[in-house]
Amino acid sequence: MEKYRLLFVDDEPNVLQGLKRMLFKMKDQWDMHFASGGKEALAVLDKINIHVIITDMLMPGMNGLELLKEVCSNYPKVFRVVLSGHSEHEMLVEAAKLAHQFLTKPCNAEMVVDTIEQALKFRQILHNEEAKRIVSRISMLPTMPVTFQRISKEMENPDYSVAAIARIVAEDSSMSANILKLVNSSFFGLINRITSPEKAIALLGADTIRSFIVNEHIFTEIKTGQIKYFNLDLLRNHTLLVARLSKIIAKSIGLSKQHTDMASIAGLLHDIGKVVLITNYNTTYKVVIEEARTQNKSIWEMEKEVIGTSHAEVGAYLLSLWGFDEEVIQAVHLHHCPNLSVDENAGVLTSVYLGNVFEHRLVKLNENYAIRPIDDIYVSRMNLTNQMGELENMCRTICNEVYGEQ
Ligand SMILES: [Fe+2]
Numbered sequence: 273m274e275k276y277r278l279l280f281v282d283d284e285p286n287v288l289q290g291l292k293r294m295l296f297k298m299k300d301q302w303d304m305h306f307a308s309g310g311k312e313a314l315a316v317l318d319k320i321n322i323h324v325i326i327t328d329m330l331m332p333g334m335n336g337l338e339l340l341k342e343v344c345s346n347y348p349k350v351f352r353v354v355l356s357g358h359s360e361h362e363m364l365v366e367a368a369k370l371a372h373q374f375l376t377k378p379c380n381a382e383m384v385v386d387t388i389e390q391a392l393k394f395r396q397i398l399h400n401e402e403a404k405r406i407v408s409r410i411s412m413l414p415t416m417p418v419t420f421q422r423i424s425k426e427m428e429n430p431d432y433s434v435a436a437i438a439r440i441v442a443e444d445s446s447m448s449a450n451i452l453k454l455v456n457s458s459f460f461g462l463i464n465r466i467t468s469p470e471k472a473i474a475l476l477g478a479d480t481i482r483s484f485i486v487n488e489h490i491f492t493e494i495k496t497g498q499i500k501y502f503n504l505d506l507l508r509n510h511t512l513l514v515a516r517l518s519k520i521i522a523k524s525i526g527l528s529k530q531h532t533d534m535a536s537i538a539g540l541l542h543d544i545g546k547v548v549l550i551t552n553y554n555t556t557y558k559v560v561i562e563e564a565r566t567q568n569k570s571i572w573e574m575e576k577e578v579i580g581t582s583h584a585e586v587g588a589y590l591l592s593l594w595g596f597d598e599e600v601i602q603a604v605h606l607h608h609c610p611n612l613s614v615d616e617n618a619g620v621l622t623s624v625y626l627g628n629v630f631e632h633r634l635v636k637l638n639e640n641y642a643i644r645p646i647d648d649i650y651v652s653r654m655n656l657t658n659q660m661g662e663l664e665n666m667c668r669t670i671c672n673e674v675y676g677e678q
């Protein structure tokens with residue numbers, strides 16, 4: 273098997289020595305390179321096809337940020353990790369614009385190995401090289417314009433509440449993904465991973481969020497001007513409802529609290545790849561939509577035909593680079609074809625799969641809409657055949673609550 277090639281960059285010889293010693297046990301799986309600064313790192317990247325870069329931030333000459341900028345534009349497929357002793361707010365913000373993940377010093381071997389292996393494990397999800405380059409370049413996702421408007425309006429109020437901001441953020445899939453990426457970076461030193469956007473906001477505090485938006489422009493808006501053919505509001509409503517349905521399905525099929533939370537966030541993020549595709553393949557995506565309509569095929573099948581990958585693969589790959597839980601990544605990846613999962617206890621995937629299918633069946637946006645069949649083989653594999661009627665009824669009640677009787 274081909275070894276993964278990693279490049280560690282730090283100006284302190286002791287740190288590099290420490291990493292070498294600490295990661296010696298990985299020598300059979302990883303081909304490790306070490307550089308004492310940005311310039312030296314670029315020379316290595318020029319000669320060797322590196323998969324992962326792990327860099328310090330404060331270095332004399334070219335610092336970590338300048339190095340990451342170069343890597344991002346010239347070697348976009350490289351997985352970018354910051355390993356820094358500096359956890360100031362400003363540093364985090366700057367790094368968040370360029371890195372996939374952050375680790376803080378001191379850091380044990382297990383953390384380094386876990387972070388890297390988890391991201392590398394999902395490399396196979398995406399075969400399309402162009403899409404890989406596009407996804408790897410993304411360090412923050414553009415968000416729905418309506419979310420920006422709602423947040424600014426809320427902030428006009430001098431005593432705006434964190435809870436109100438949290439609610440707005442939690443209704444936007446891109447913003448939720450961005451915030452969870454930030455909060456789960458090890459700069460915050462959390463022991464347990466946070467899966468709920470509301471909790472993440474509470475932890476960051478309203479002032480930090482305000483400063484992210486107003487001063488640091490860490491979040492950008494989707495420019496709707498060029499994508500008139502796509503209704504972002506419909507996508508937003510769909511993902512919100514799927515998050516809700518996935519959550520109650522997860523509860524009903526007996527998932528733990530932790531897995532129920534994962535189902536909810538995976539439901540919210542299941543179509544996040546569409547945001548990536550729409551904003552990066554603008555004119556081509558228009559063809560996808562038109563052809564799917566004319567040929568009466570599903571969007572994801574048409575994406576595969578026209579672009580060579582689907583929003584499910586793209587979304588899952590992005591979340592794997594950002595260090596999301598494996599269950600969430602799997603649910604996003606296989607939400608159209610759960611039977612490809614080899615996992616016998618894929619509860620999060622099952623919840624999101626059913627949440628998405630029920631939403632499509634129960635919310636009829638137009639008369640000619642073809643009803644999607646449910647994968648009976650998968651349902652029986654998960655021993656849910658007898659529960660399907662009850663689950664669908666429960667989802668119908670929620671859909672009727674949102675859209676009225678259909
Ligand atoms: Fe989808």
Ligand SMILES: [Fe+2]
Nearest residue numbers: 510542543628
């Ligand atoms: Fe969907």
